[in-house]
Amino acid sequence: MNISNQEYGELAKRVSPPSAMAKTIPMAFVIGGTICVIGEALLNLYGALGLDRDNAAALTSLSLIFLSILLTGLKLYDRIAQVAGAGTLVPITGFANSVCSPALDFKTEGYVLGLGAKMFVIAGPVIVYGVSASVIYGIIYYCIKLFSA
């Protein structure tokens, strides 16, 4: 191999991931996986209490959202998020945190345009694109049903 230092540097940068990723990805995996295991345990608990599958799933989401918002209020969620990265962002707890966090931070700017409006800084786009995607799917699904019937 006969390459200059500069070429070697570029090559090394291309093949080796930034060393931070060797830590961030496993942390996201483990903490995200753990939150899902807690969700699975709650699903089983509510199922054992006699709820049907859909209601048990809804109550599980509600419980995780409650816990996430409690931890956000206690300033613990963001501390976990600093090491967990996407591990605390991707689960529904991350969505709840994204609603609560700006609501809390912008409370000082008033209850309507501060707390009330800023609550949707992140949740807003999620709802806009999520619901729009579901409407498009609904229309497509309706047409497919119409023509295949």
Added chain:
Amino acid sequence: MDMFMEYFWAFIIGGILCAIGQVLIDLTKLTPARILTSYVVAGVILGAIGVYEPLIELAGGGATVPLTGFGNLLAKGVREAVDENGLLGAFMGGFTSAAVGVSAAIFFSLIAALIFKPGTKVNNNA
């Protein structure tokens, strides 16, 4: 043993979905807001083409807890609403199935914001 495998798959699939999010953050500079939005839309698409339900069969909470599961729930709600109400259902199902999650997040956040004091900003979600 069945019980163990259930939790094993919940951990693995949930972990993988989060690890993918982390890879996207580290490599593409996608902001967390865009990650959340993409996950929900991806969940709607995966639910629409029918690949998400089998994943839930396998992984339970590992598939329903990540936001792709929320997207799948939107798709499922719309499908059921269209079956029941025709085209109007396309405009009903999404909000119906998202109702619990969104209402809970809004209501608990309001209560928390009223009770707790704003803290030092360590949040990097925006």
